[in-house]
Structures are given as C-alpha cells and as structure tokens.
Amino acid sequence: MYKNSFLTNSVRFALISGAAATAVISAPAAFAAEEEAKDVERISVTGSRIKRTDMENAVPLTSFTAADIMASGAPTLEQFVQALPLANGGQYGSNVNNGGTGTVTMNLRGLGDTRTLVLVNGRRYSGDISTVPMAAVKRVDILRDGASTIYGSDAIAGVVNFVTNDDFEGAQVDVRYQQSSEGDGETKSVNFLTGTSSDKGNIIFSGTYETREAIYGSQRDFSSCPPSEVDNDGDGNNDGLVCGGSGTTMPGSAWSPSHGFGQLDGNGGIRPLTDEDKFNYAALSILYQPLEKHSFFTQGNYELIDEGFSTVNFFTEAAYTNRISNQQMAPVGTFWGVEVPTTNPGNDLGETAYAYRRLAETGGRTWEREVNEFNLTMGFNGEFANEWYWDVSYMRSQRRTDTNAGGRVHQERAGILTSPELCAANDECPGVWNPFASNTLTQEMQDWIIVPMTSNSKGEDTQLQVNIAGDFGDLELPAGPISWAAGYERLTTSYVSIPDGAAGLGAIYGVSAEGTEGAYSTDAYYAELNFPILADLPFAKSVNLTVAARNTDVSVIKDNEVTTKFGLEWRPVDDILVRGSLSEGFRTPSISTLFAPRANSATSYSDPCENYGTNAGASATLKANCAADGLAPDWSPITDQASAWVGGNPDIGPEKSTSLSVGVVYSPDYLEGFSVTLDYYDIEITDVIGSLGMGTIATECYNSENFSSPMCDQIKGPAAYGEQGGERRNSLGNLSGVDLSTQNLGFFNASGIDFDINYAFDVANGTLDFNLEGTRALTLEHLEAEGLEKTSLAGYYGNDVANGGKGSFPEWKAAFRTSFSADDWTVTYNMHYQSSVDDYAPIETNLSNSVGTMLYHDINASYYFSNITLSGGINNLTDEQPPYVSNGTNGYLIQSHRLTGRQYYVSASVKF
Numbered sequence: 001m002y003k004n005s006f007l008t009n010s011v012r013f014a015l016i017s018g019a020a021a022t023a024v025i026s027a028p029a030a031f032a033a034e035e036e037a038k039d040v041e042r043i044s045v046t047g048s049r050i051k052r053t054d055m056e057n058a059v060p061l062t063s064f065t066a067a068d069i070m071a072s073g074a075p076t077l078e079q080f081v082q083a084l085p086l087a088n089g090g091q092y093g094s095n096v097n098n099g100g101t102g103t104v105t106m107n108l109r110g111l112g113d114t115r116t117l118v119l120v121n122g123r124r125y126s127g128d129i130s131t132v133p134m135a136a137v138k139r140v141d142i143l144r145d146g147a148s149t150i151y152g153s154d155a156i157a158g159v160v161n162f163v164t165n166d167d168f169e170g171a172q173v174d175v176r177y178q179q180s181s182e183g184d185g186e187t188k189s190v191n192f193l194t195g196t197s198s199d200k201g202n203i204i205f206s207g208t209y210e211t212r213e214a215i216y217g218s219q220r221d222f223s224s225c226p227p228s229e230v231d232n233d234g235d236g237n238n239d240g241l242v243c244g245g246s247g248t249t250m251p252g253s254a255w256s257p258s259h260g261f262g263q264l265d266g267n268g269g270i271r272p273l274t275d276e277d278k279f280n281y282a283a284l285s286i287l288y289q290p291l292e293k294h295s296f297f298t299q300g301n302y303e304l305i306d307e308g309f310s311t312v313n314f315f316t317e318a319a320y321t322n323r324i325s326n327q328q329m330a331p332v333g334t335f336w337g338v339e340v341p342t343t344n345p346g347n348d349l350g351e352t353a354y355a356y357r358r359l360a361e362t363g364g365r366t367w368e369r370e371v372n373e374f375n376l377t378m379g380f381n382g383e384f385a386n387e388w389y390w391d392v393s394y395m396r397s398q399r400r401t402d403t404n405a406g407g408r409v410h411q412e413r414a415g416i417l418t419s420p421e422l423c424a425a426n427d428e429c430p431g432v433w434n435p436f437a438s439n440t441l442t443q444e445m446q447d448w449i450i451v452p453m454t455s456n457s458k459g460e461d462t463q464l465q466v467n468i469a470g471d472f473g474d475l476e477l478p479a480g481p482i483s484w485a486a487g488y489e490r491l492t493t494s495y496v497s498i499p500d501g502a503a504g505l506g507a508i509y510g511v512s513a514e515g516t517e518g519a520y521s522t523d524a525y526y527a528e529l530n531f532p533i534l535a536d537l538p539f540a541k542s543v544n545l546t547v548a549a550r551n552t553d554v555s556v557i558k559d560n561e562v563t564t565k566f567g568l569e570w571r572p573v574d575d576i577l578v579r580g581s582l583s584e585g586f587r588t589p590s591i592s593t594l595f596a597p598r599a600n601s602a603t604s605y606s607d608p609c610e611n612y613g614t615n616a617g618a619s620a621t622l623k624a625n626c627a628a629d630g631l632a633p634d635w636s637p638i639t640d641q642a643s644a645w646v647g648g649n650p651d652i653g654p655e656k657s658t659s660l661s662v663g664v665v666y667s668p669d670y671l672e673g674f675s676v677t678l679d680y681y682d683i684e685i686t687d688v689i690g691s692l693g694m695g696t697i698a699t700e701c702y703n704s705e706n707f708s709s710p711m712c713d714q715i716k717g718p719a720a721y722g723e724q725g726g727e728r729r730n731s732l733g734n735l736s737g738v739d740l741s742t743q744n745l746g747f748f749n750a751s752g753i754d755f756d757i758n759y760a761f762d763v764a765n766g767t768l769d770f771n772l773e774g775t776r777a778l779t780l781e782h783l784e785a786e787g788l789e790k791t792s793l794a795g796y797y798g799n800d801v802a803n804g805g806k807g808s809f810p811e812w813k814a815a816f817r818t819s820f821s822a823d824d825w826t827v828t829y830n831m832h833y834q835s836s837v838d839d840y841a842p843i844e845t846n847l848s849n850s851v852g853t854m855l856y857h858d859i860n861a862s863y864y865f866s867n868i869t870l871s872g873g874i875n876n877l878t879d880e881q882p883p884y885v886s887n888g889t890n891g892y893l894i895q896s897h898r899l900t901g902r903q904y905y906v907s908a909s910v911k912f
Contacts, residue, residue, distance in 0.1 A: 044469070046122065046141040046161040048546070049150060049485035050530050051389050051469050058546055058567025058579045059145040060663055060679045060754065062773075066138055066165070071819065071828045073858045073873045075178055075187055075905065076210070077137065078104040078129045081160060083832060085774045085813035086144060086754070103371075104130040108144070108157040109683065109750045110780050110793070110809050115587060115655075117147070117155040120162045121317065123377065123395055124151070124463055124491070129160075131321040131373050133297035135174070135191035135206040138165035144681065144754060146659035148585035149548040149565040152489065152524055156585045156657045156685060157750075164317075166299055168195035168204050171912040178905035181879060182220075185288050185900045186213040201302035201313070208295045214326070215288035215900060217890075222882050223899070226282050227891040228275050229847045238847040241884070241891075245278030247638035248333035252357025252435040253277070255337060255732055256349050261638055264436050268348050273638070279358045281330030282890050287899055295321040305382070312382040315393075319375040327367040332409045332450075333358045335602065335639075336509060337731060338435065340418045346434030354731060355418065355435035356638070362441070362450050365407035373399045379465075388470035395463040405453045405500075411509040413449040451508055453500035459591065464490040479535035479542070485528040494519035495591040516648065518595030522588065526550040544569040546581075554588050557654055561586045577665040585657040589689055593742050598647030603740065604640050605694035606841070608702045609733075611636055625702045629729050642735040644694055645716075649742045657685040663754075673760040673769075682751040691740040692784055698735060700788070714739040746783030752776050752794075766822030774814030774833075791840070797851065797885070797893055798840030808851065808896035810834040824865060828873075830858040834896075839887050846886035856880060856898060869909040876902045 044051055047059045064080075074080035081087065088110035105113030106129060118125045120132060143159035151159060171194040178187040188211050195204035217223040228244025231237060247253055247261075255261040259270040263277050297319045305312040337354035340347045347353050379393030416422040416429055423429035430444035469485035476482070497516045500508070527549055534543040546567035553560045565583035572578070609626035612618045613633020626635075663679030692711070701712040715728050716737050730736045753776045760769035780794040791798075797808040812835035819828040834854045842849035860873025879902040882892035 044122070046119075046159060047143045047145065047147055047150060048528065049467055049469055049487065049526075050483045050528055050546075051485075052483075052530075058544070058569045058581045059143060059147075060579075060661060060677070060681075062142045062144065062756065064140045064142075069134075069137070069140070070871070070907075071817075071826075071860065072830060073828075073860045073875050073905070075176060075189065076130070077132055077134050077140070077162070081106055081129065081140065081142075083815070084142070085815055086142060086158070088775075088777065088780075088809055088813065103128045106160050108142075108160075109681075109752075110777070110807065111157040111683065111685070111748055111750055114590065114689075115154060115156040115685070117151055117153075117159045118162075119151070119159060120319075120375075121164055122161060123393065123465065124461075125162075125375075126373060126397060126399060126461070128371075128373070130293065130323060131295060131319070131371075132162050133164070133206050133208060133295050133319055133321075135193045135208050136164045136204065136297045136299070137162050139163045144679065145581055145661050146565075146583040146585040146657060146683065148587075148657075149526060149550045149563045149583060150528070152491070152522070152550070152552060153554075153586060153588040153654075156587055156655070156659070157683065164297070164299055165193065165195075165204060166301065167197070167202060168193055169197055169202075170195065172909060173912075174907060174909045176905060176907040178903055180215070180900045181902035181904065184213065184219055185215045185903070187211070187905075199303075201300065203298065203300035205298045206296070208293065210291070210293045212288075212291050214286050214290040214328075216283070216328075217285045217287045218283035220287060220881070220899070220901070222884065222892055223287050223890060224283055225280050227884065228278070229886065230275075231845075237845050238886075241847065242275050243280060244275050245280045245282075246330075246333070246358070247273055247278060248335055248356040248358055249273070249277050249279045250358040250360040251438045252334070252355040253638075254340075254349070254353045254355055254436060256351050256353040258351060259349055261732060264346075264348065266348075268350065270349070279330070279333075279360070281358075284328065284330050284364050286326070286328045289325055289327060291323060291325040293321065293323040295319070304380075309386050310382065310384050312380060314378075314380055316379075317375070317377040319373075321371070321373045323369075323371045325369050325371075327369075329365045331359050331362050331364050332407055332509070334409070334414055334435065334509075336411065338414050338418050340435060341421070343420045344418055344432065344434060346436040346440075357435040359407075359409060359441055359446075359450070361439065362407050362446055366405065368404045370402045371399065373397070387473065388468060390468040391465070392467075393463075393465045395461075395465075397461045397463075399459045400456065401458075402456045403454065405455070406450075408451050408453055408508045410449045410451050410507055412507060417445060417449060453508065455497075455499045457495065457497040459493070459495045461494075462490075462492045464488075477532055479532035479544075481532070483530040483532075485526075487526055489522075489524045489526075491522040491524075492519070493521075493591050495595055497595075497597050499597060516595045516597040518591055518648075518650070520554060520556040520591070520594070522552060522554045524550055524552040539572045541571045541574055542569065543571075552586070554654070556594065556650070557588065561654060561656075575666060575668045578663075579665070580662040581660070583659045585659060587655040587657075587689065589652040589654065589742075592648060593652060593689060594648050594650050596646075596648035598645055598741070600737075601644050601646050602641040603644040603694050603738070605642060605698060605735075606640070607637050607642075607735070608695075608699045609635060619703055621705055622703050625704075625707060629733075631729070631733050635733050637734055638732060639734065642694060643737045644740045645737060646691065646740050647742075652689055652742060653687060653744050655685055655687050655689055655744075657683060659683045671759075673758075675756075675758050677754075677756040679754045680751075681754065683749070685748040686746075687744045688746060688748055688782070689742060690745050690784075691742050692745065694735075694738050694740060696784055696788065697738055697740075746785050746788070747781075749779055749781045751778045753778065764822070766820055768820050769818065771817045772814065774812065777809065777811050777813075780809050793840060795835075795837060796840040797837045797888075797896070808834075808837050808893050810837050824863060826862045828860050832856040832858075839885065841887065843886065848884050848886050851883050851885055851893065854880065854883075854897065867911040870906075871908070872904075872906040874902065874904055876900075878902075 069080050106116045107113045108116045141161040147155035147159050174191040176189045190209045193206040225243035226245050227241045229238035230240045232240045262270040262273045265271040299317045301315045334357050340353045340355050375397045377395040381391035417433040420432050423432050434440050467487035471481040471483045529547045531545040534540040548565040550563050563584040567581040570578045609631050612626045660682045665677045667675035697711045697714050700709050757772045777794040781792045783790045793809045795811045814833045816831040836852045839849040857877040858875045862871040882897040884891050
C-alpha cells in the first residue's frame with residue numbers, strides 16, 4: 001500500500017509531523033562494503049533472528065509507518081490492515097454483527113485468520129488486533145511468506161508484526177471524530193503518547209479511548225429487508241425483488257399433517273405462505289456493531305551494564321485492554337415448531353399443529369461482551385564482545401470474556417404455554433398463549449419463557465524465549481563471516497469455558513453448550529545460518545544463502561514437528577535483487593479448536609432433496625434416498641437453515657504446509673525515488689483443520705447408495721442433543737441436526753503474484769509520490785475431504801471454508817496512493833480496487849450471479865502549524881454501497897464490502 005520497508009539506503013523525503021504525514025518512500029538497500037558494515041548498527045528484521053546491517057533479505061517484507069496509517073484515513077489499525085490487497089476472503093472485524101464477537105483478525109491470501117501469525121515487537125500475541133495499542137505503534141511489518149521455522153505455529157500465510165515506538169520523547173495527544181453521510185455510525189477516539197529518556201534508558205506510556213455507535217439494518221436500503229426474488233414476466237427467470245424474510249413469522253406459521261405448512265386461513269385450513277407473511281429479520285439486526293474500548297500500553301528500557309565490549313539491558317512491556325461490544329439480531333422464534341394441541345383456542349385445524357412464531361414482543365436477541373486482556377513481558381538483552389547479541393524474555397497474557405445474552409427462549413416452557421392442560425398443571429404458568437395471533441405474548445409470559453444468560457471464558461498464555469545471534473568471527477567465507485542465530489522457546493496455553501447453567505442443561509433453544517477446560521504446552525529449538533557466498537564479482541555483487549530449522553514438541557501431539565527453510569538472495573548488479581525461499585510450516589490446533597464446548601447453531605445450507613422430482617441433475621440414488629426419508633418429489637424447505645452441532649475435537653492433528661516464494665526488486669540509481677517489486681508465491685497446506693460444510697455432508701450422504709457414505713454418520717437427530725440416534729429429518733422435512741465439529745480435512749493451495757511500484761520526486765516546491773500495490777491470485781483451491789471434487793475459488797464468491805460465512809476472492813486486488821506535500825500541508829488520495837467475482841454455485845434463474853468491479857476512493861488533507869496538526873477527509877467518496885447478489889448473506893457480501901457508505905472525519909494532533 002503506502003510504503004515498503006525502512007531499507008538502509010532509503011528515505012527520499014521527510015513528511016509533515018508524525019500524526020498526519022504521508023508515507024515514507026524508500027529504495028532497496030545498497031550492498032554495504034565489508035569495511036563499512038562494522039560501523040552500521042545491526043538489527044533483526046521480521047522473518048529472521050539474525051542481526052543484519054540492512055533490511056533486505058530473502059523473504060518479501062512490507063512495512064508501514066504510523067504516518068502511513070494516518071494518511072490512509074483508517075480510524076483503527078484493524079481497518080488499515082484489513083484493507084490491504086493481501087487481505088483476501090472473509091475478514092472478521094469488530095464491526096461484524098452476525099458471526100462476529102468483537103474480535104479482530106487478519107486473513108492473508110484467503111487462507112483464514114488462523115494461518116496468519118500476529119506479533120507485537122517480534123513476540124507472539126493473542127491474535128486480536130483490536131487490543132494492539134494504536135497510539136504506541138511505530139510501524140507495521142507484513143511478512144508475505146511462511147515463517148514457522150522462525151516463529152513456530154500459525155505462520156503459514158504470513159506474519160503481521162506491530163512494532164511499538166520505544167524511543168518517543170515528549171507528549172502527543174490525538175483526537176478524531178467520524179460519522180457517515182447518513183449522520184450515523186458516529187466514532188470518537190482519543191489517543192495519547194508520552195515518553196522520556198535518560199542516559200541509561202527510556203520509558204513510554206500510551207492510551208486509547210474509542211467509542212462507536214451502532215448502525216441498524218433498517219438504516220440502509222441494501223440491508224433493511226432480506227430480498228426475495230420474483231419472476232414478474234413468467235419466463236422462468238427472476239427479474240425483480242420484493243421484501244422477503246423468514247418462514248418463522250409473526251403471527252406464527254403453522255404445520256399439521258393434513259394441511260401442510262403456511263398461515264391459518266381462518267376457515268379451519270392453511271393457506272400457502274407469501275412474501276408478505278414472512279418476518280423481516282434484517283431490520284432489527286445491527287449492521288455495524290457498537291463498542292467502547294480503553295487500552296493502555298507502557299514500555300521501558302534500562303541499561304544495567306555497559307563495559308564497552310559487553311552490555312546488559314533490562315526491558316519490560318505491559319498492555320491492558322477493556323472492550324465492550326454489543327450485538328443484536330432479530331427476535332428469537334419457535335424454530336423447532338412448538339406443539340399446539342386442539343385445545344388451544346388458536347388452533348382451528350382439528351388436529352395437533354406446530355407453530356413457527358417469532359417472539360417479536362421480546363425485541364430481539366442481544367449479546368453484550370466484555371473482554372479484559374492483560375499482557376506483561378519482562379526480559380534482558382545485550383551484547384557480548386561486540387559480536388554476540390542475546391535476549392531472554394518471559395511473557396504472560398490473560399484474557400477473560402464475559403457474555404450477557406438476552407432474548408433466548410426456554411423451549412420446554414414455551415410448550416407448556418401453548419397447552420391448556422400442561423399450563424393448568426404447572427403453578428408457574430402465567431396463562432395459555434395463542435401463537436397464531438399477533439401481540440399475544442404478554443409481559444408475564446415473556447418473563448417466564450425468555451431467559452437471560454451469562455457465560456464466561458478465560459484463557460492464559462505464557463512464553464519464555466531465549467535467543468542468541470552473532471557470527472563465527474574468523475570462520476569466514478570469501479564474501480564475509482557466517483552469521484547465525486539460535487534459540488529456545490516454551491509456550492503454555494490454557495482455556496476454560498463456563499456456560500450458563502440453563503444452557504449447559506440444554507433448556508435454552510439454540511444455545512446448548514457444555515463447559516470445557518483444556519491446556520497444552522510447546523517446547524521448540526531453532527537455528528538459523530546465513531552464508532555470504534559471493535561478493536563484489538561481475539553479476540554477483542552479493543549472493544547470500546540462509547538456512548533455518550526448527551524442532552517443535554507439542555504436548556497434545558504424538559510426534560515432534562521438524563520444519564526447515566532455505567532462502568537465497570542474489571544481487572547481480574547494484575540495482576537488482578533476486579530473492580527466493582522454500583519453507584515448511586505447521587499449525588498446531590488452537591486451544592479452542594481442541595476444547596471449545598459443543599454448541600447448537602442454526603446454519604445455512606442448500607438441501608440436495610429440494611424439488612428432487614423435477615431436478616434434472618438429481619441422480620437415481622438421490623431420488624431414492626429423499627423418498628426413503630418421506631419427502632415428496634416437489635418438497636421445498638421453508639428455511640435454508642438447519643440445526644448444527646459445532647465444537648472442539650481433542651483428537652485433531654496439526655496442519656502442515658510448504659511455501660515457495662520467488663521475487664525481484666528493481667531500484668535503479670539513475671531514477672532516484674523509484675522502485676518496483678514483483679513476488680510469486682505458492683502455498684500448499686495439508687491436513688487442513690476445519691469443518692465440513694453442511695451442504696457438502698448432505699449432498700454426499702444422499703448421493704450414496706442406501707445412505708452408505710461415512711458422512712451420513714454426521715447427520716444426527718435431536719434425540720440426545722446431537723448424539724446419534726434420532727431421525728435425519730424433522731416434521732417439516734428439514735435436517736434435524738448435523739455434526740460440524742472440527743476435524744482434519746483435505747488441503748488448501750494458494751498461488752499468485754504480488755507487485756509494488758513506488759516513485760517519489762520533488763516538484764513545484766514540494767514532493768509528489770505515487771504507490772501502487774496489489775496482488776493477482778492465480779489459484780485458491782481447497783479439497784474438503786478425499787473423494788470430493790476440488791473447489792477453485794479465485795475469481796469467485798462462495799462459502800469461505802477457511803473463515804466461515806460467505807467470502808469473496810477476487811483475482812485482482814490493488815491499492816493506489818498519491819500525495820503531494822509542500823511547506824506545511826499535505827493532500828492524499830487513496831484508491832482501493834478489487835476485480836469482479838462470480839457466484840461459485842450459480843443458479844441459472846437467479847437475478848444476480850456476479851459482483852462487478854469495486855472501486856473505493858478516499859481523500860484527506862493535513863495542515864501543520866507550530867505543534868498542531870489538523871486533518872480531515874472523506875472515505876468512500878462516491879458513497880459506494882454493497883451490490884446485490886442472489887446467494888449473498890441477506891443479498892450482499894457482508895465481509896467483503898464497506899457497509900457504512902460515505903464517511904467524513906476530522907482529527908487534531910497536538911505535540912508538547
């Protein structure tokens with residue numbers, strides 16, 4: 001996006017003040033002569049533990065400064081990193097309502113957020129980007145390569161390393177206000193940073209306060225109602241949209257054996273359900289999640305010993321974050337079909353009926369989550385004989401999440417309310433309820449069947465690191481000394497989940513869960529070597545080979561994981577660097593993947609038995625199996641959701657990966673300020689940890705002879721809350737329950753090309769710079785399980801197996817930025833582009849099976865005087881709205897487009 005790394009021969013121009021400046025443009029480092037290298041500070045670069053005199057190495061690394069983040073117009077770190085072209089597929093941010101928990105993750109390459117490792121100052125972090133202290137961040141490094149050999153588990157798609165400002169002096173306060181052009185979604189933030197230093201050390205302290213107001217689905221046209229497609233001209237193709245919704249309605253829909261499903265007609269029968277009858281569940285749901293967040297961070301260094309040839313320093317870091325986020329969805333319903341006997345005054349069908357009724361009187365389902373996270377790191381580092389560098393550190397992280405949930409229905413009590421006989425026999429029953437009429441659920445009834453719930457989870461991680469680096473002194477190759485690094489790391493992680501008591505007993509519909517507790521530990525050793533093979537020769541200004549290996553012992557995995565990495569840097573001339581790496585990686589199952597409680601969740605899917613009698617593609621086996629389950633040839637589900645059982649699996653093994661990257665950097669001496677980078681990547685992951693899709697399970701099962709597929713074992717009825725023994729289908733024909741617990745599946749493969757072009761030059765008493773960064777996805781394939789067809793998602797949108805929900809995977813993503821800086825002001829323009837995508841599973845009669853090219857335009861300007869910087873800007877200048885897609889979530893791709901529309905913001909920064 002804005003600019004590449006802090007490479008040693010860089011900085012072409014300086015920008016106005018840290019808070020609102022534009023990006024620093026830098027050129028690749030020139031090869032340093034051996035006699036000069038000793039005078040240059042040696043530093044470690046993200047992706048390597050070896051101390052070097054320049055920032056270039058064999059892996060592709062992009063860095064962004066705090067000024068880059070401010071110039072982007074992004075109000076938070078999460079929105080900045082998730083807007084990068086490298087972020088593909090579904091991105092979970094703190095704004096996501098349905099499926100989100102307020103936690104912010106990063107999904108590189110569309111391979112899932114669990115395969116991107118998050119670091120702070122080179123040390124493993126919780127992964128929740130929202131808790132990283134924005135005010136203290138000096139730069140963000142994005143390593144676009146596998147790094148499990150250096151950092152361990154999870155670093156498969158890449159690494160995001162947030163580097164804090166450890167040498168700040170003075171004080172700075174930043175304030176920002178933002179709202180949409182509709183006058184909603186108000187966001188306010190205050191950041192402060194202060195620091196001081198002495199001859200012996202320094203300390204900084206920073207804090208952030210942020211509030212964000214909710215935007216509801218009813219406040220945007222595209223989200224105000226679930227669209228339902230209609231065929232107005234009767235040609236068999238849908239050509240219009242009306243407001244649709246759920247078949248669980250208000251007043252309630254009914255089903256009985258003799259009359260089928262629909263609405264009571266008032267004459268002792270049931271009429272078909274129309275779009276006008278359906279319940280609009282989207283309007284009451286939150287579109288843009290509100291939150292309130294406080295975070296604090298401090299970092300200090302103190303020199304204990306300085307004997308000239310040896311030094312010892314003490315360092316510490318501490319961070320605390322408190323975040324409260326809220327979710328709201330449509331009111332709960334009797335999705336299971338509450339039994340209504342003939343004695344209920346609302347049942348005139350002459351037989352027992354089952355009601356599917358939204359409890360609209362209750363207002364909605366809510367979640368309030370409060371997260372408290374604390375991180376403490378302490379350690380020592382130093383040098384020995386001016387040649388060896390070492391550090392020892394210990395980190396402890398604690399995270400607690402408390403959830404208060406409202407609007408859940410007690411399933412047994414709802415059945416008592418609809419039965420005059422059961423109600424009369426229960427002293428607590430407040431009266432008989434007629435679910436087939438509106439506004440009949442009295443406050444007394446609500447108080448009895450609507451149950452508030454509380455639950456909490458706790459996680460704790462510790463990390464002990466010992467690292468040492470240097471070179472072999474007199475043991476040299478012709479091009480210089482051999483550099484090395486080695487170390488030991490011990491990690492422990494634990495997790496406890498305590499559900500609500502009623503939920504644990506299975507009394508609350510849709511939230512059944514079990515308490516879970518688990519822990520494991522990891523011990524790892526690594527070594528890294530850098531061989532300077534050639535230097536200062538024709539077509540070989542430098543050639544360096546890097547080799548690394550890591551041995552990891554995880555207590556819950558039988559065998560040790562051994563990973564290796566090879567990297568090569570070749571600079572034929574000063575202007576050109578050719579680089580490549582080949583590495584192995586792995587991902588240990590997370591504590592939640594292993595031990596998360598089993599819970600019930602309504603999951604969307606496409607039922608293979610829908611209209612199987614007229615489906616030309618239906619096999620004879622499919623038709624026979626659907627008929628064997630009692631479904632009519634023209635059967636159609638009243639909802640696209642079925643009950644799923646999700647949760648951890650302690651028997652899961654690790655994922656394994658192989659990554660290849662090859663690239664070139666060109667920065668000609670004759671054109672100062674210009675550079676271009678081109679990198680090819682190829683990542684293959686086996687034994688993928690995930691869950692089979694509900695549609696996949698159903699399709700494979702019903703297309704197997706006499707239900708012989710092993711996947712049929714995962715379709716389980718409600719007899720014992722997800723345990724095998726019940727019927728596959730309920731009274732309406734929908735699947736009763738499907739086991740979607742995590743397991744080791746097939747493979748992922750992602751390949752593509754990254755590019756980065758920069759040019760900066762002086763013009764008209766100022767500096768003009770350009771940056772174009774992007775990626776071209778060549779392949780993004782996954783195989784869910786042996787025997788299934790491979791899915792190729794590059795250029796499509798569809799089920800996001802890696803992250804859940806619907807994901808969009810455009811072949812092209814790019815970001816363009818240009819800025820002009822002169823005297824005391826800067827103007828910046830940003831453009832974000834993604835190419836069109838098609839529906840991976842299109843239906844010919846759909847109104848829309850594709851999403852066109854998307855372009856977002858952002859502008860901002862800054863003015864500096866004295867110690868104050870004033871900034872303002874507009875994000876999404878042309879007010880682009882999410883386009884309609886037939887198979888999207890409620891008609892749009894919630895994780896792939898900006899949902900708020902045009903946004904205005906102003907900010908001020910004051911330095912003291």
